[in-house]
Amino acid sequence: MTAVPDIRPRADTRSWYRRNEIAITPWLFLAPGLLFFAFYVIFPIFQSFQVSFYDWDGLGDLTEQGRFIGLDNYRELAGDRNFEISLWNNLKWLLLYLLAIPMGLGIALFLNQTVTGIRLYKSLFFFPFVISQVVVGLVFSWFYLPDVGLLNVMLGWFGLSINILGSPDTATYGIIAAGLWPQTAYCMILYLTGLNAVDPEQIEAARLDGAKGPKMLWYVILPQLKPATFIAFVVTIIGALRSFDLVSIMTNGGPFGSTRVLSFYMFEKALAEFGFRMGYGAAIAVVLFLIMLVFIAYFLWSMWRDERAAR
């Protein structure tokens, strides 16, 4: 077949759409995703702020059935002992959850070898992350059972025993330990991938200079693992503040409300107690959101900086 070259002046004959195709196409492609995201994520954030100024049980329309009470929900929060406990527990979660990062790095360094079967070992070490938090919670609450749980059976060999989830002093730490299990696995896989990409020439050069062990790790390896560390920080902090499943499954906030965190307390106030208090719940959610916003802003700022550098 012979191709006949099109030599007519095209600019005028093309339709409006064809002429503006490059400007319009991205918006057509974005439209469905943006619509979904706006209605289910962006608008609800602002609506929650609005709800937090109301006394509302969730029935009927907010502005008709609800009663506008200004900042009263927030004033009540300031004097709410349970809110204070939840806030402190969130802080414990945040700090202790970060242990997942060095622990994950430790396991990654331990497993970064080439012996037979190491791939399977890596997969099995990563395994806890794939299991749902609900099952992790169940598994750990059985593990912690007083008298018959495996932990207490093993402690029994040394004449010790502890009822971790039954005591207000230890329950939160027990739940955090359960949460650290999958989170450490996640950090481990991030670092394993990072270690894989470390520049071997730099290591050889550093070895020739006599660097080894911890010094090598600190001055040569860790700087190259920075992207992995950043992601580990992001997912760990978000994970710590999102903790809900484990608290709900393992203790349901108890004993004596000592293991509540903001996410759980909000749910309890808005949905689980008698007479839904949507407004009060929304106020708790707003506080949690504002705490998270500090971190989100920092993450976005870092990503923005990288994005500009890449341009």
Add this chain to the structure above:
Amino acid sequence: MFPTPIAKSSRQWQLTYQALLPVALILWLLPLIAVMLFSIKPDSDFTSGNYWGVPGSFDLISNYGKVFFESEMPRYLLNSAFITIPTVIGTVALSCMTGFALGIYRFKGNLLIFFMFIAGNFVPFQILMVPVRDFTIALDLYDTKTGLVLFHIAFQTGFCTLFMRNFIRALPFPLIEAARVEGVSEWRIFVYVVLPLMKPAIAALSVLIFTFIWNDYFWAIVLTQGPDSQPVTAGITAFNSQYRAAYHLMSAGSIVAALPPVAMFFLMQKHFIAGLTLGAVK
């Protein structure tokens, strides 16, 4: 390679390392191994206080049989599948498009929209809970699988857009320019040039989203109520109250509930890890 490859070290340390590996693994998975042991024990072991000894009899088939034939478990599993699979398809479809739009075109507001998707993906669920529940009730979708699917698609689109956009950014741009010079329409460029190159990203996201959604608990209890539409993560609590203190059945039930994402992970390991570690290497 860091640490120093084991092959270069002394024979003694090599042997120690080989021995240490299984010990470390058993310690690491101890809570899980305990549950597996529970799930094959007979009921009589628990009533007689034989929690950790040798099983009185090997009851794997009868325990798991009870889970599958005498409880609501199969229904919950089916619900989970009917929630998870449409979510995966919907999310991947939407994010291929948003990722294409944000990755290929330069227009005002591009970065802003991109960062809005990322930011939305980080917010705590609780700030969305009351309005999303309301919205779902208003759509008459409360306590339906569809209601849950629609929300999941919307929320996961945030993370997936980040993923897809960065993936498309890394594709060779001259390919698209060449197609444009040929007069190929933008829509066709998406379908015939970009989509075929996105297969690895689509595979990675599919397994990740499958796992995330299968394991979701919070939205399941906020947006659904009974065995008609609740997924297995929420159903397991009902299952456990039915078999209170019957540890052999609760353990078997938990393992069954956790299995599909585990199977997914082992089948598609490479894609799963590629998705999870996106950005961990520059």
